[in-house]
Amino acid sequence: MRALVARPGAETGLALEEVPDPTPGRRRVVVAVRAVSLNRGEVKGLAGAAEGTVPGWDLAGEVVEAATDGSGPAVGTRVVGMVGGGAWAERAVVPVDFLAPLPDEVSFEAAATLPVAGLTAQRAIQIGDRCADGRVLVTGAAGGVGRFALQLAGHLGAEITAVVGRPGRGAGLQELGATTVSVGMPERGEFDLVLESVGGASLAAALAMVAPGGCVVSYGCSSGEDTTFDVRDFYRRSGARLHGFQLFPELQRSGPGTAAHDLDTLARMVATGHLQVQVGLEVGWDEAARAVSALLDRQVDGKAVLRIE
Numbered sequence: 001m002r003a004l005v006a007r008p009g010a011e012t013g014l015a016l017e018e019v020p021d022p023t024p025g026r027r028r029v030v031v032a033v034r035a036v037s038l039n040r041g042e043v044k045g046l047a048g049a050a051e052g053t054v055p056g057w058d059l060a061g062e063v064v065e066a067a068t069d070g071s072g073p074a075v076g077t078r079v080v081g082m083v084g085g086g087a088w089a090e091r092a093v094v095p096v097d098f099l100a101p102l103p104d105e106v107s108f109e110a111a112a113t114l115p116v117a118g119l120t121a122q123r124a125i126q127i128g129d130r131c132a133d134g135r136v137l138v139t140g141a142a143g144g145v146g147r148f149a150l151q152l153a154g155h156l157g158a159e160i161t162a163v164v165g166r167p168g169r170g171a172g173l174q175e176l177g178a179t180t181v182s183v184g185m186p187e188r189g190e191f192d193l194v195l196e197s198v199g200g201a202s203l204a205a206a207l208a209m210v211a212p213g214g215c216v217v218s219y220g221c222s223s224g225e226d227t228t229f230d231v232r233d234f235y236r237r238s239g240a241r242l243h244g245f246q247l248f249p250e251l252q253r254s255g256p257g258t259a260a261h262d263l264d265t266l267a268r269m270v271a272t273g274h275l276q277v278q279v280g281l282e283v284g285w286d287e288a289a290r291a292v293s294a295l296l297d298r299q300v301d302g303k304a305v306l307r308i309e
């Protein structure tokens, strides 16, 4: 089969090459991949990826070989799933605990956006659960996770401030659930829940605006900057929490099958129109390098998707 392979020396860091076909296993099916989406973390990781590895976390496609123990979906089932690597290929082996059936109404391209970005938004909101129907601040709101977070927090009745980096990036965010769009962090305010992915000064500002008893969920550092914050100011916000979040360990901790369950929920929400998928860039996988650059350059409104053709 063909796959996009990490070649750190190559100009784009990726090459489309022949690699061995994956084989199914116990509680692991083989999926013919039709579409994948890119995530900032995996794209940034390409530079340091081991030569010859196949990257890729999010995928949607069709089961072509069932698990050897008969668990999971049957051959022919349309699915959406996630892996720790290896999705950017014609075929991928996927644990049944990280796989959900795909309603016919949801395209492979739409489904491929859901795993990492959708589950991160959903889980981060759950962590701040008791604050999530109050005043919510979402940083990096124009990106993949941000656009899902706006909608999921909106369903809880939150009053949401969406933070973007420049004016044009705020287009369409109010339609997704933002009450207010702020270019840069707001100068003042108090928030019960902050979903924070930019790091640096953005995280410091979040810690200075979290309400007593509120929660800052820190799941990214898109800026790459370190954070200096006023400790005295933070602890006087009595009961306020800073929660470090990483999706894969979070899913492992919450037990087998919970990722599949939550993916199933997200896919059904898309099918019924309760969750909009925002694909800002969709290209064939022979144009992966263009999609990678666009995402790193903050040119993608929402998710970047590759069709595996």
Ligand SMILES: NC(=O)c1ccc[n+]([C@@H]2O[C@H](COP(=O)([O-])OP(=O)(O)OC[C@H]3O[C@@H](n4cnc5c(N)ncnc54)[C@H](OP(=O)(O)O)[C@@H]3O)[C@@H](O)[C@H]2O)c1
Residues within 6 Å of the ligand: 039, 040, 041, 116, 117, 120, 139, 140, 141, 142, 143, 144, 145, 146, 163, 164, 165, 166, 169, 197, 198, 219, 220, 221, 222, 223, 224, 245, 246, 247, 248, 295, 298, 302
């Ligand atoms: N911990 C986890 O398990 C986990 C899971 C998913 C994602 N993440 C992380 O969460 C962050 C958001 O993920 P995503 O998939 O939504 O990424 P994305 O689609 O690339 O969006 C990132 C957003 O961050 C904003 N941003 C602000 N300052 C930035 C800077 N200096 N450099 C780059 N972007 C900047 C950009 O908005 P503007 O262009 O409007 O400024 C952009 O919309 C990423 O850092 C990602 O690695 C972590």
